[in-house]
Amino acid sequence: SQQGEEDPQALSIQEGENATMNCSYKTSINNLQWYRQNSGRGLVHLILIRSNEREKHSGRLRVTLDTSKKSSSLLITASRAADTASYFCATVLGGGSRLTFGEGTQLTVNP
Amino acid sequence: GAGVSQSPSNKVTEKGKDVELRCDPISGHTALYWYRQRLGQGLEFLIYFQGNSAPDKSGLPSDRFSAERTGESVSTLTIQRTQQEDSAVYLCATSNTEAFFGQGTRLTVV
Numbered sequence: 132s133q134q135g136e137e138d139p140q141a142l143s144i145q146e147g148e149n150a151t152m153n154c155s156y157k158t159s160i161n162n163l164q165w166y167r168q169n170s171g172r173g174l175v176h177l178i179l180i181r182s183n184e185r186e187k188h189s190g191r192l193r194v195t196l197d198t199s200k201k202s203s204s205l206l207i208t209a210s211r212a213a214d215t216a217s218y219f220c221a222t223v224l225g226g227g228s229r230l231t232f233g234e235g236t237q238l239t240v241n242p
Numbered sequence: 243g244a245g246v247s248q249s250p251s252n253k254v255t256e257k258g259k260d261v262e263l264r265c266d267p268i269s270g271h272t273a274l275y276w277y278r279q280r281l282g283q284g285l286e287f288l289i290y291f292q293g294n295s296a297p298d299k300s301g302l303p304s305d306r307f308s309a310e311r312t313g314e315s316v317s318t319l320t321i322q323r324t325q326q327e328d329s330a331v332y333l334c335a336t337s338n339t340e341a342f343f344g345q346g347t348r349l350t351v352v
Contacts, residue, residue, distance in 0.1 A: 162339075174333070176341060176342065179339065219284065219285065229290040230273075232284060234283070
C-alpha cells in the first residue's frame with residue numbers, strides 16, 4: 132500500500148469554508164510535503180514540513196505534523212473556487228531516499 | 243531553463259511501437275524522478291536517479307520500460323513495444339529538497 136495515504140478521497144465545500152485534508156504514513160520520515168495538481172498535469176509544491184516541526188503556515192495554508200500518529204493535515208482557510216484541484220502528500224523516508232506520493236484528495240470548491 | 247521541461251507534450255503512437263520521452267531537469271538538481279499517472283489516479287513511481295548512484299528502478303512495471311540519465315543532465319524514459327495500458331501522463335520531477343515537476347507527456351497508445 133502507499134506510504135502516504137490521503138483522506139478523504141474527495142471533498143466538496145462552498146467558497147469561504149475551510150478545507151481539511153489528512154495524510155497518514157507508515158514509516159519514519161525526514162520530511163513531508165504537500166503538492167497541488169490542476170488538470171492532471173504537473174504538480175506544484177505547496178509546503179514542506181520537517182520531522183522535527185509540528186506546524187507550518189504559508190498564506191491560507193496550515194500544515195500540521197504528528198509523528199507519533201504518523202499523520203499530517205493540510206488546512207486551507209477561506210477557500211476559493213480557484214483552490215479546486217487535487218492535493219497530494221509526499222514523504223521522504225528516514226535515510227533520505229525517494230519521494231513517495233499518496234493517491235490524493237480531489238477538492239472541489241463551489242462558488 | 244527555469245523549470246523542468248518535458249517533451250513531447252503529447253504523443254500518440256500505435257500499439258507495438260517504441261516511444262522515447264525526454265526530461266530536461268533544473269540545473270543543479272541531483273534527484274530526478276519519473277512517475278506515471280493514469281486518468282483520475284495518483285502518481286505511480288517508476289524510477290529515481292540520485293546523482294551518480296545506481297538508479298532505483300523498483301517501480302518500472304515491466305522490462306519494456308527503461309530510463310537513462312547521465313550525471314545530472316537530461317533523462318529519457320523509453321517504452322518498447324507499447325501497449326494500450328501504457329496510455330497515461332508521464333511526469334518527470336527533479337529536486338534537491340522539494341520537487342519541481344514538468345508538465346508531463348500525455349501518451350496515447352492506439
